[in-house]
Amino acid sequence: xxxxxxxxxxxxxxxxxxEFNRKNxxxxxxxxxxxxxxPGSGKTSILEKIIELLKDxxxxxxxxxxxxxxxxxxxxxxxxxxxxQIITNGACHLDAILIRDAFSTLSDKQISLLFIENVGNLVxxxxxxxxxxxxxxxxxTTEGDDKPLKYPAAFQKANAMIINKVDLIPYLNSSIEILxxxxxxxxxxxKIFETSCTKNxxxxxxxxxxxxxxxxx
Ligand code: MG
Numbered sequence: 001x002x003x004x005x006x007x008x009x010x011x012x013x014x015x016x017x018x019e020f021n022r023k024n025x026x027x028x029x030x031x032x033x034x035x036x037x038x039p040g041s042g043k044t045s046i047l048e049k050i051i052e053l054l055k056d057x058x059x060x061x062x063x064x065x066x067x068x069x070x071x072x073x074x075x076x077x078x079x080x081x082x083x084x085q086i087i088t089n090g091a092c093h094l095d096a097i098l099i100r101d102a103f104s105t106l107s108d109k110q111i112s113l114l115f116i117e118n119v120g121n122l123v124x125x126x127x128x129x130x131x132x133x134x135x136x137x138x139x140x141t142t143e144g145d146d147k148p149l150k151y152p153a154a155f156q157k158a159n160a161m162i163i164n165k166v167d168l169i170p171y172l173n174s175s176i177e178i179l180x181x182x183x184x185x186x187x188x189x190x191k192i193f194e195t196s197c198t199k200n201x202x203x204x205x206x207x208x209x210x211x212x213x214x215x216x217x
Pocket of ligand 1: 044072
């Protein structure tokens with residue numbers, strides 16, 4: 001009973017700050033994307049590919065969430081993109097307060113597309129609204145095609161799903177069609193992309209869709 005109360009209070013506080021973030025992003029005409037996935041599905045690699053294609057067309061900023069290191073932020077920094085690193089010291093998700101504070105360090109930068117790379121985890125990050133415009137869930141083919149059924153919340157709340165590492169399919173006992181069907185069972189409205197960062201597949205289509213979304217803002 002008391003556990004439920006505490007959790008509700010934490011989420012109420014989070015939601016209030018998420019509303020603040022949402023207003024702040026709207027005022028500054030920023031389109032914010034919360035990237036969710038398990039560890040190792042390719043969030044940072046996809047971000048790098050998007051940055052390569054879009055950095056001359058749109059002002060990109062990144063907030064990196066990691067449990068322990070700033071390895072991912074250093075990868076992004078090489079592209080000359082404004083980046084803020086959140087190290088959660090073991091916490092398994094980002095919350096709206098962390099995003100508010102991290103974003104305040106970027107407030108002097110020109111940003112119209114903000115990526116928030118969440119901590120690699122498909123459970124807790126799905127519960128916390130950060131004030132983003134959309135959530136994108138990334139699942140790689142190596143994780144198996146039953147992932148959406150096992151971790152439904154992330155897929156339920158996402159606007160789009162990226163199936164990454166599609167080039168590895170010939171070596172795996174897993175099916176893109178089954179993965180798609182399982183995801184659509186959880187969320188029939190999911191927009192689905194198939195990508196490979198190593199073989200440069202599907203990144204262009206993903207970027208077109210992102211630009212469309214920003215232009216609708
Ligand atoms: Mg990463």
